[in-house]
Each structure stands twice: as C-alpha cells, then as structure tokens.
Amino acid sequence: MRKALSIRTQQGAGLIVALIFLAVLTIAGITAARLTNMEERMAGNTQFKGLTYQNAQSEIRAQMAAYNTNLVGRKPLLDAANQGADAISGFPDRRQALAVDVILSSANIATNTIRYMNKGICEGSSVGKFECSGYEINSASRLDNGASSNQIQGIYFINAK
Numbered sequence: 001m002r003k004a005l006s007i008r009t010q011q012g013a014g015l016i017v018a019l020i021f022l023a024v025l026t027i028a029g030i031t032a033a034r035l036t037n038m039e040e041r042m043a044g045n046t047q048f049k050g051l052t053y054q055n056a057q058s059e060i061r062a063q064m065a066a067y068n069t070n071l072v073g074r075k076p077l078l079d080a081a082n083q084g085a086d087a088i089s090g091f092p093d094r095r096q097a098l099a100v101d102v103i104l105s106s107a108n109i110a111t112n113t114i115r116y117m118n119k120g121i122c123e124g125s126s127v128g129k130f131e132c133s134g135y136e137i138n139s140a141s142r143l144d145n146g147a148s149s150n151q152i153q154g155i156y157f158i159n160a161k
Helices: 013-067 072-081
Strands: 109-121 130-142 148-160
Touching: 013 072, 013 109, 013 130, 013 148, 072 109, 072 130
Parallel strands: none
Antiparallel strands: 109 130, 130 148
C-alpha cells in the first residue's frame, strides 16, 4: 500500500517547474517582441526604398516631358552635347555629365544629370532622313533617413537631317 503524501513531505518541485516554465515563456515573449520590431523596420525600409524609386522615376519623366515641350526645353540636350569628351569603349562620343535643374522640388532629388552618349542613324522606314542622338538621364533621390535610389534612363532624340 501506498502512503498518502503529506504537505510536509513535498520538497517544492511544483514551484521549481513553474519558475522554469515562467522563464521559458519570458524568453519566448522577448524574442517575439524583437522579431516584430525587426519586421516593422524592414517594412518601413521597403516603403522608403519604394518612395525614393518613385521620386527618381517621376523626376526622369518630368525631365523627358520638359525636353518635348518646346525649343527652350531642349536646351539641356544641346548643352549636354557640347560638354567635354568623356570617352569610354563602346561610346566614343560620350560627353561629361551635365547637372540639370530639378523639376519636381518635392521629390528629394539629390543629383540630376543628363549626358550625351552618341549620334547615329535612326532605324525605321525613313532611314537617312533623320538622325538620332542618344542621351542618358540620371536622377538620384535621397531621404533624410538614408534611403536612396539612383535611376538611369536612356532616351533617343530624333532630329531631321
């Protein structure tokens, strides 16, 4: 037969098990809080990166629209073509980058340049009647928190010969 356990014979094993269980739950809670904080920062960084990308792309689109409006809007293209040579292999006519004014002031644009790349014959049905000039537009957007995006767009500008 078994003897009934009295309160005096127990050694406090339940208390030790409860304290260990409480310590494990505390560590799990702290780990979950840290992971949540890191995921929140990652989501914020992704949002800021997307914002800078959109800002740089919007500035490039605004620059291209300005070049297509009238002759005054094409002045940066002519100025870029008259810059000093910055030749590299593959683009022997490449010129130095020319800084241009930012059109979208709310876009946090850090640098905005245009570079003349080359001149050639336009492909298509009117070969020989037109001449294509290649340009490279570079726009970099930066936020105060360090997020940045550097976008480059190549364009061809068609001129009659």
